[in-house]
Amino acid sequence: LESVQRRFTLRILGADCTLTYNSRCNKLGSDPLWKRRLELNLIFFFKLLNKLSLTSNHVIQYAETPHYDIRNSLSLVKQTCSKSSLYMNYFTCRFSRLWNNLPQSICTIKSLPLFVRFIDAYCSPENVLNVVAPVSVSHSTSDIIGTLNV
Incomplete structure (x- = not known):
């Protein structure tokens, strides 16, 4: 497309x-197609996380963090280990990594319309590389953008 x-x-x-x-x-x-896909997939991930979507049997859970680790601990999603590249490309694996790299001010939003507005602003051309290029993951930006075809 x-x-x-x-x-x-x-x-x-x-x-x-x-x-x-x-x-x-x-x-x-x-908007470029990859940007629309990124935004819509993050919105779908938000719906799954907040149980606003009835289309998934898979439950996405918040990660348990130690009581002394307060930085961004309210919104971290449990990431599953991917031992194969095929499993790494699953929707929940990819978008849990992207979700955990969003600012806490966006991840803690509970209202869907407000989340949509913030994601649209955050995925603007100036900020989009902050979303798709997580610091803690060793994959290149082009690899991550290339796997957004969900």
């Missing part, structure tokens, strides 16, 4: 356009 959107934006602006895909989308007033 993203290749279709890339060709479509190029065709609208003309073949002589030298703008990047993200710049073409901004000029046309739309």
